[in-house]
Amino acid sequence: MTATTATTTSPTAPTPAWLAELTAALGAGSVLTDPDVTASYARDQAMLALSGVPAAVVLPRTTAEVSAVMTIASAHGVPVVPRGAGSGLAGAANAVDGAITLVMTRMDAVLEVSTADRLAVVQPGVVNKALRDEVARHGLFYPPDPSSYDWCTIGGNLANNSGGLCCVKYGVTTDYVLGLEVVLADGRVLRTGRRTVKGVAGYDLAKLFVGSEGTLGVITEATLSLRPAPQTPVTLVATFSTTAQTGQVVEAAVSCGVVPSLFEVMDRTCIRAVDDMMKAGLDRDAHALLVAQSDAGGEAALAEMEVLAQLCRDAGCDLVHVTDDAAEGDLLLAARRMALPALEQLGTTLIDDVAVPRSRIAAFLDGCDAIARARDLVIGVVGHAGDGNMHPTMCFDPTDDDHRARAFAAFDDVLELGLSLGGTITGEHGVGSLKTAWLEREIGPVGLDVHRSVKRALDPDGLLNPGKMFSAG
């Protein structure tokens, strides 16, 4: 496929010692070097991120095999890129030339679900939806729900500290991690954290590994806390003629203490795109649409959504509607869920990811509108209004170099806007290979230095996912 992989796969080239050792340890069926196969593991879903090609793709089945891989890799100084399904949006799982890509998808068992301790013990390769379905059979709930929940893996969720629609009420992946088993860069196996709800014995290493994007260790098992199953939601939808009104509603909701279980916003570009695709009869003149849910149950849920409905009226909404009919609620939520597919009808999409303080959402929406005008681009903004995590999405024609360049420039404009409003360059998608320069800007020189110190402490030879998140310096 490329010169890089050819060095390890050409019949005339000698097999490197590390590759022979890996094959001996794991078996030929778990160590893949066919360039057509390895190329298929080269990238995640981040269009902008650079990528190499794996020197080998390794698919371990046990912690002992992962340990063997890291022991061999560290002995030979071969870098390792851990990954799951490859649903990431920042290139964190993108291959590095000459490196092993360590694919965790075969370790996909749900090892335990305990109702008495309300927790699950899982391997990293289990798909998010598979875990959700399994614990639901026990009347339990695993909240983190990235939009790729039907194919992303828990290991990837852990590595990226994934969020989703649930976060406004239920937080993100790190909030559900009790304990981890991690294979370190040198192959040693660390068990950290615990099975108890509370515990302060030592540093919170589990939460350090969560969100570290595979740069500190390879997660091979996780003990996750669960919640009781939520109740049937009550759903609210409201439309507004100005974005400022939606910002006002979010700010008022935060201030008055109502905590919906879902609280999403779409701008006019998204509304029209969805309406074009779904023929949903949405208000095409609205500047913004809010969808919210309460899963508090029965009257309490209706009461919560009525509080929010009144805030919408106070802000001068064009329309507000509350329903406790589950099917109608699903339909209203479908409009939100279709926002990105609908934008894809308008061209190739480039999704950004910024979180701003909740009081700055209106300013952020207006800023995105200004960027769209300045760059002469279609930018649809969909976001988790309740937690300020917004996903402006640039639509462009990839065959038009100028159009493409303007989309890429707008991507950076959005990050600049987010930082200027006191926000962060990534709310839930991660840094990966896409935003390393931006990370350095956000965390500053002291922050970068501390990151490098921690990285060196756990991976002194820099073998784990090199070049991702920040440069080793």
Added chain:
Amino acid sequence: MTATTATTTSPTAPTPAWLAELTAALGAGSVLTDPDVTASYARDQAMLALSGVPAAVVLPRTTAEVSAVMTIASAHGVPVVPRGAGSGLAGAANAVDGAITLVMTRMDAVLEVSTADRLAVVQPGVVNKALRDEVARHGLFYPPDPSSYDWCTIGGNLANNSGGLCCVKYGVTTDYVLGLEVVLADGRVLRTGRRTVKGVAGYDLAKLFVGSEGTLGVITEATLSLRPAPQTPVTLVATFSTTAQTGQVVEAAVSCGVVPSLFEVMDRTCIRAVDDMMKAGLDRDAHALLVAQSDAGGEAALAEMEVLAQLCRDAGCDLVHVTDDAAEGDLLLAARRMALPALEQLGTTLIDDVAVPRSRIAAFLDGCDAIARARDLVIGVVGHAGDGNMHPTMCFDPTDDDHRARAFAAFDDVLELGLSLGGTITGEHGVGSLKTAWLEREIGPVGLDVHRSVKRALDPDGLLNPGKMFSAG
């Protein structure tokens, strides 16, 4: 006072260069060496923990002053023990001979309360209750409530990842930390984390500093998320003739998904001690008492407590009573809050701190009973039933060496019991200088080695709170 302090305070001994530099930088009013004064900063509340005497006590007023202290200390290789009010129960704040004790209580401002972003920005010296009261004036709620909440500081809470009665529903301190300002061992100032609800830009360093007991840096500012004010609670009390029944109720509550805002247990020793002190008319023959609350509001709260009441009846309780009268609820809760003062009437108390999986609470209570019998001791057990965090408390006569020795031995027996049940050696009090050997046992050799690597990365000269949590090796 002792030979140690005399070396820095005797009029005939030369003033060390670092002390002169500190005094020049912060002023004489902030650098105390009078042995009577420094001795008063020697210890926290952990009777068993060893302690030295501070070489100097330094009370900074600003981050710049903290930075100056660490710059001077690191230049001269002088260790530094950061501390707050000294309410700790593991000796984490205990002085180290020859070290500076850095007392953060003068940095006690609540810098901001934002209702729109539902957060507060505080200095470390603010007392927990002062923060709670301040945010309550804005209709907001800061949940973590260690029993010393009316005098412990937020900085100490952060350093120890403190819990309290709230944890069963609202989690612990780390769950409220959005961002931190930390002065590093070499005096540099790190700002980490953010003001947004979500964010995954870089490692979660904030949660690494939280619970690190002053061994990785000095926290000088925290951005804390807040919750809406809770509603007036509905309270339940129930008594049981066997501990197994309380375990059954907790397990059933966890399994069926009811999440009280408070869920506490007391054993017979505590019931009788409280009844002796308060003349509260408690059932002195009961083997265990549960107190629970729901703050879900109105009918929802009553419904939650009715579910729990039915679980108590199913378990064969002797009595169960639910009230939505706030004054009566306060009275019922007072019995729980008085458990430790009541035990103090029986002798000197030595409080332990173990968390076990919630399914093992009955086994833990029975195990404590067996330890009490084997050691011929009074052990009262009070605990956070809802999260499995239990505080067996040994009562003994400190003038009786044998009695004292049996109490200290029982302290270790309890830890052994907790570990044997899949628990942790500390649920919320921390490791400090009290449980370092136990920590090494719980986290194992790989865990210890990773702790040491992280410590070296952030504090290469081992100046910050040396000897606490684990030995530098």
